[in-house]
Amino acid sequence: MSNHLDIDKLDRLAEVAVRTGVNLQQGQDLIIMANLSALPLVQRIAVHAYRAGAGLVLPFFTDDAITLARYENAGDHSFDRAPDWFYEGLGRAYKGGAARMAITGDDPMLLAEQDPARVARASKAVSIAAKPAMNPIVGFEVNWNIVAFPGAAWAARVFPDLPVEQAQSRLLDAIYDASRLGGDDPVQNWADHTAELKTRVKWLNDQNFEALQYTGPGTDLRLGLAEGHIWKGGASPALNGVTCQPNIPTEEVFTCPHAYKVDGTVAATKPLAYQGTVIRDIAVRFEAGKIVEATASTGEAVFRDLLAVDDGSSRIGEVALVPHSSPISQSGTLFYNTLFDENASCHIALGQCYADTIQGGSELAEDELKQKGGNQSLIHVDWMMGSDAVDIDGITRTGETVPVMRKGEWAF
Amino acid sequence: MSNHLDIDKLDRLAEVAVRTGVNLQQGQDLIIMANLSALPLVQRIAVHAYRAGAGLVLPFFTDDAITLARYENAGDHSFDRAPDWFYEGLGRAYKGGAARMAITGDDPMLLAEQDPARVARASKAVSIAAKPAMNPIVGFEVNWNIVAFPGAAWAARVFPDLPVEQAQSRLLDAIYDASRLGGDDPVQNWADHTAELKTRVKWLNDQNFEALQYTGPGTDLRLGLAEGHIWKGGASPALNGVTCQPNIPTEEVFTCPHAYKVDGTVAATKPLAYQGTVIRDIAVRFEAGKIVEATASTGEAVFRDLLAVDDGSSRIGEVALVPHSSPISQSGTLFYNTLFDENASCHIALGQCYADTIQGGSELAEDELKQKGGNQSLIHVDWMMGSDAVDIDGITRTGETVPVMRKGEWAF
Ligand SMILES: [Zn+2]
Ligand SMILES: [Zn+2]
Ligand SMILES: [Zn+2]
Ligand SMILES: [Zn+2]
Numbered sequence: 001m002s003n004h005l006d007i008d009k010l011d012r013l014a015e016v017a018v019r020t021g022v023n024l025q026q027g028q029d030l031i032i033m034a035n036l037s038a039l040p041l042v043q044r045i046a047v048h049a050y051r052a053g054a055g056l057v058l059p060f061f062t063d064d065a066i067t068l069a070r071y072e073n074a075g076d077h078s079f080d081r082a083p084d085w086f087y088e089g090l091g092r093a094y095k096g097g098a099a100r101m102a103i104t105g106d107d108p109m110l111l112a113e114q115d116p117a118r119v120a121r122a123s124k125a126v127s128i129a130a131k132p133a134m135n136p137i138v139g140f141e142v143n144w145n146i147v148a149f150p151g152a153a154w155a156a157r158v159f160p161d162l163p164v165e166q167a168q169s170r171l172l173d174a175i176y177d178a179s180r181l182g183g184d185d186p187v188q189n190w191a192d193h194t195a196e197l198k199t200r201v202k203w204l205n206d207q208n209f210e211a212l213q214y215t216g217p218g219t220d221l222r223l224g225l226a227e228g229h230i231w232k233g234g235a236s237p238a239l240n241g242v243t244c245q246p247n248i249p250t251e252e253v254f255t256c257p258h259a260y261k262v263d264g265t266v267a268a269t270k271p272l273a274y275q276g277t278v279i280r281d282i283a284v285r286f287e288a289g290k291i292v293e294a295t296a297s298t299g300e301a302v303f304r305d306l307l308a309v310d311d312g313s314s315r316i317g318e319v320a321l322v323p324h325s326s327p328i329s330q331s332g333t334l335f336y337n338t339l340f341d342e343n344a345s346c347h348i349a350l351g352q353c354y355a356d357t358i359q360g361g362s363e364l365a366e367d368e369l370k371q372k373g374g375n376q377s378l379i380h381v382d383w384m385m386g387s388d389a390v391d392i393d394g395i396t397r398t399g400e401t402v403p404v405m406r407k408g409e410w411a412f
Numbered sequence: 413m414s415n416h417l418d419i420d421k422l423d424r425l426a427e428v429a430v431r432t433g434v435n436l437q438q439g440q441d442l443i444i445m446a447n448l449s450a451l452p453l454v455q456r457i458a459v460h461a462y463r464a465g466a467g468l469v470l471p472f473f474t475d476d477a478i479t480l481a482r483y484e485n486a487g488d489h490s491f492d493r494a495p496d497w498f499y500e501g502l503g504r505a506y507k508g509g510a511a512r513m514a515i516t517g518d519d520p521m522l523l524a525e526q527d528p529a530r531v532a533r534a535s536k537a538v539s540i541a542a543k544p545a546m547n548p549i550v551g552f553e554v555n556w557n558i559v560a561f562p563g564a565a566w567a568a569r570v571f572p573d574l575p576v577e578q579a580q581s582r583l584l585d586a587i588y589d590a591s592r593l594g595g596d597d598p599v600q601n602w603a604d605h606t607a608e609l610k611t612r613v614k615w616l617n618d619q620n621f622e623a624l625q626y627t628g629p630g631t632d633l634r635l636g637l638a639e640g641h642i643w644k645g646g647a648s649p650a651l652n653g654v655t656c657q658p659n660i661p662t663e664e665v666f667t668c669p670h671a672y673k674v675d676g677t678v679a680a681t682k683p684l685a686y687q688g689t690v691i692r693d694i695a696v697r698f699e700a701g702k703i704v705e706a707t708a709s710t711g712e713a714v715f716r717d718l719l720a721v722d723d724g725s726s727r728i729g730e731v732a733l734v735p736h737s738s739p740i741s742q743s744g745t746l747f748y749n750t751l752f753d754e755n756a757s758c759h760i761a762l763g764q765c766y767a768d769t770i771q772g773g774s775e776l777a778e779d780e781l782k783q784k785g786g787n788q789s790l791i792h793v794d795w796m797m798g799s800d801a802v803d804i805d806g807i808t809r810t811g812e813t814v815p816v817m818r819k820g821e822w823a824f
Contacts, residue, residue: 027489036451039475046478050485055493057482061473063451066458070469073462077439081467085508089501096497 004165005040005150005172012181013147014044016248018052020190020235021145022099023244026053028143031093034103036063038149041103058098064110064153071114079121082129091132097240100137100144107153108336112276119275120305127378138380140236140356143244148175148339157336178249178328178340190235190245197234200253200321203412204231207402209394211261212319216390218267218283223319223348224258226373228359231255239362251328251343254320256357258373260289262316269345270384273336277302282383289315306350312377317353321346324388324408338382346386346405351377416577417452417562417584424593425559426456428660430464432602432647433557434511435656438465440555443505446515448475450561453515470510476522476565483526491533494541503544509652512549512556519565520748524688531687532717539790550792552648552768555656560587560751569748590661590740590752602647602657609646612665612733615824616643619814621806623673624731628802630679630695635731635760636670638785640771643667651774663740663755666732668769670785672701674728681757682796685748689714694795701727718762724789729765733758736800736820750794758798758817763789 018024030049034042039061046057070078094100111119137144150171152164158174159167176182180189214221233253237243268282279299284291291314296303307314322329322345329344353374355361361369366376388408393401403411430436442461446454451473458469482490506512523531549556562583564576570586571579588594592601626633645665649655680694691711696703703726708715719726734741734757741756765786767773773781778788800820805813815823 026487029493029495036448036473039448043475043477043481046481047485050482050487050490053487055490056495057478058495058498059473059475059478061448061471063455063471065455066469066471069455069458070462073459075438075462075465078462078467081441083441083468083470083505085501085504086470089497092497093495 005168009172009176009181010041011044012186013176013179014041015048016179016181016186016190017101017145017147018045018048020187021147021245021248022101022143023242024049024052024054024099024143025242027055028053029055029093029098030057030101031090031098032057032059032101032103034059034061034149035106035151036061037151037153038103038105041147041149045101062106064107067110071111071118079118080125082125084129087130087133091136094133094136094142097142099142099242102144102146103149104146104337104339105149105151105154107151108157108273109153109276114276116275116277116302116305123275124309124378138352138354139239139362140354141239141362143238143240143242144246145244145248146246146339147179147248148337150175154337158333174331174333178331178343180249194234194245197253200410201231201233204253204255204404207394207396209402210397211395212404213393213395213401214266214385214390216267216387219265219385219390221262221264221266221286222395224261224373225319226256226258226353226358228361228372229255230357230359232357247339247343249328249340249343251322251326252320252347254318254357256353256361256374257316257319257348258289259312259315259317259353259370259375260373262286262289266348266385268383268385269387269390270334270341272303272381272383274299274302274306274381278336279303291315306379306381309379310377312375313351313379315350315375315377316348317351317375317377317380318349318357318382320348320382321392321405322386323405323410324386341384342382345384346390346392346408347382347384349380349382351375351379351381417580421584421588421593422453423456424598425588425591426453427460428591428593428598428602429513429557429559430457430460432599433559433657433660434513434555435654436461436464436466436511436555437654439467440465441467441505441510442469442513443502443510444469444471444513444515446471446473446561447518447563448473449563449565450515450517453559453561457513474518476519479522483523483530491530492537494537496541499542499545503548506545506548506554509554511554511654514556514558515561516558516749516751517561517563517566519563520569520685521565521688526688528687528689528714528717535687536721536790550764550766551651551774552766553651553774555650555652555654556658557656557660558658558751559591559660560749562587566749570745586743586745590743590755592661606646606657609662609665612822613643613645616665616667616816619806619808621814622809623807624816625805625807625813626678626797626802628679628799631677631797631802633674633676633678633698634807636673636785637731638668638670638765638770640773640784641667642769642771644769659751659755661740661752661755663738664732664734664759666730666769668765668773668786669728669731669760670701671724671727671729671765671782671787672785674698674701678760678797680795680797681799681802682746682753684715684793684795686711686714686718686793690748691715703727718791718793721791722789724787725763725791727762727787727789728760729763729787729789729792730761730769730794732760732794733804733817734798735817735822736798753796754794757796758802758804758820759794759796761792761794763787763791763793
């Protein structure tokens with residue numbers, strides 16, 4: 001079914017995902033979450049994982065037809081259910097040392113025709129049930145990685161004017177380039193890229209800003225940073241000691257905003273694809289960290305439902321800086337996929353923070369994290385607000401301003 | 413990939429598996445274990461399960477390429493591993509009320525080229541880890557069912573002279589017929605068939621034989637029955653109160669032999685396909701329930717390894733009666749698949765007994781079961797020893813003999 005895809009490119013993607021991405025250790029089990037459309041990539045990942053010394057490679061697949069069978073045939077009671085036992089088991093596997101890989105590239109519009117209330121209920125049920133499986137990942141307790149497969153439906157969405165097989169090949173090329181797989185030595189590509197990101201991370205951590213000030217069309221935002229926030233980017237060691245590259249591709253440096261100290265307006269600079277709906281021209285106003293006004297030219301109701309999931313879903317848990325000249329941004333492609341679109345632009349994320357972007361955060365209880373400004377939510381949705389028209393300044397503890405970005409590029 | 417298969421036949425198989433097989437209840441989750449080759453059937457099962465009121469349909473897939481990737485690339489340490497957390501989770505799901513369906517029809521020769529010692533180690537590791545998931549099934553705590561999909565590799569094995577797509581269609585027809593899916597009302601077919609099996613079951617239970625005496629070419633066996641043994645066959649209620657049809661197809665009535673009271677010789681009447689090896693012309697001698705001599709014309713070493721897995725693997729845990737005139741037997745096809753071949757012939761099974769074939773057995777501890785003659789083992793391997801040349805007599809508590817089968821047919 002995917003025989004037209006360049007097997008050498010898929011194989012290189014698989015090898016880099018295993019060796020540089022998750023950095024699988026001798027004897028470590030590898031849990032893979034994937035849509036069945038990504039089977040050709042998962043098969044290559046299995047080969048490289050076993051060559052790297054995997055204990056067991058354990059793939060868990062979703063299937064679009066079976067997902068739709070639920071929406072089209074199930075009783076209403078089904079949509080509040082989730083398999084707790086499975087997520088608790090996954091949590092135990094991670095606590096027991098397993099690494100995790102996720103393959104993105106599903107059909108972003110799969111559920112577009114389904115009742116949005118049911119989609120939201122099903123998603124919420126999974127978010128709640130999946131906490132034991134997500135906490136070790138969000139808390140960076142184990143090495144993990146996410147890579148992309150150019151599934152047919154996704155490719156058709158990104159390149160709607162091409163026949164689907166050509167769209168998939170074209171999307172594989174885009175993934176290959178964005179994932180820095182070209183040349184003689186992709187492992188060295190990633191070492192170089194990480195070194196560059198680490199330079200930015202070090203400078204930002206040395207500055208230890210109190211807040212960031214964003215200024216651009218429709219955007220005038222003072223974004224406070226969490227107490228003890230840590231900038232991160234590129235490869236870093238998980239708490240199990242294994243250095244991994246969680247996202248392939250990645251261009252961002254990011255940290256934890258203060259969930260209660262964000263004030264002003266933001267205009268999104270790209271559409272947000274969320275559960276089958278494309279939300280365009282988002283504009284919001286924050287007061288004391290909470291979004292108190294929100295509009296969008298399409299999908300506004302879905303966006304409002306998202307903000308209403310819980311208290312934390314109308315606050316932010318991540319702030320990320322990406323130069324406008326990043327390769328993904330320069331490709332000019334809208335991917336309708338967070339892994340790519342978030343690496344094309346400065347962004348913030350509604351919802352859950354990453355505990356490891358606050359000093360000692362992984363050892364803190366939820367309310368201790370909150371006191372430092374770390375947001376808590378069932379959701380984490382990245383949301384683009386950078387462009388070549390946005391300036392960002394750092395605000396120091398003594399109230400001075402230091403240029404961070406000018407017209408979307410690093411200013412230091 | 414399976415577009416050439418008759419979708420109406422697959423759909424009817426799926427519907428009967430859900431409604432008559434597992435008899436899924438309103439709100440009940442359905443766990444499905446399947447090879448990816450069976451995806452078209454699993455997709456239809458999902459539709460019918462949700463229509464029947466499923467809470468969630470949760471399929472877990474194996475993939476042949478990923479299985480082989482392990483044997484071809486993994487370090488030696490991999491072959492003693494199994495994902496305990498997953499099987500413990502499945503066990504919790506069944507205790508929590510989920511039903512289970514398994515799809516058979518995998519490539520019976522998938523591992524034929526692999527190191528048999530590694531295959532045996534991997535299988536043993538899974539057997540041990542899977543106990544929490546298997547106990548609720550073996551103990552019939554929940555409703556469950558197994559049906560077959562005509563996977564390409566299996567079909568090619570059964571009909572080696574046909575092109576593979578034709579072989580699959582032909583095998584689907586054979587599954588369809590054996591599964592009594594034809595005519596206007598397959599549900600009624602199964603009601604009638606169950607009534608016939610229940611007549612045999614009732615007579616055998618009324619007789620309450622001490623033992624069975626088998627006489628045929630190479631076979632002269634006195635097979636003691638467990639204390640408080642119960643004959644079963646066809647649909648029966650699981651401990652959760654749901655009447656289900658565990659096997660589709662099924663032709664057998666079966667009970668628990670006495671693991672320590674089997675003496676004499678048995679010659680198998682069909683080859684045994686076990687983990688990629690075809691074992692032919694098995695002949696054994698039992699003493700006090702244990703196989704003390706064993707030969708085979710091919711695969712003898714694999715058979716001996718099987719007998720050596722644990723103490724219970726050289727004793728028997730099931731005895732089953734199937735008339736030689738059963739439709740599967742009359743088809744003359746050797747399926748290389750237990751679900752079919754065991755329903756073509758009287759058989760015994762090496763290894764684990766079914767606790768619910770002893771009165772009150774599901775509430776007994778392992779050693780209490782053993783005292784009644786219930787065998788305990790990591791394995792359960794059915795093994796054909798019936799033919800139109802075998803006679804069976806029941807031996808009563810007072811030592812009289814009563815004809816049970818003559819020349820492979822019911823004698824009562
Ligand atoms: Zn981000
Ligand atoms: Zn994010
Ligand atoms: Zn049987
Ligand atoms: Zn059996």
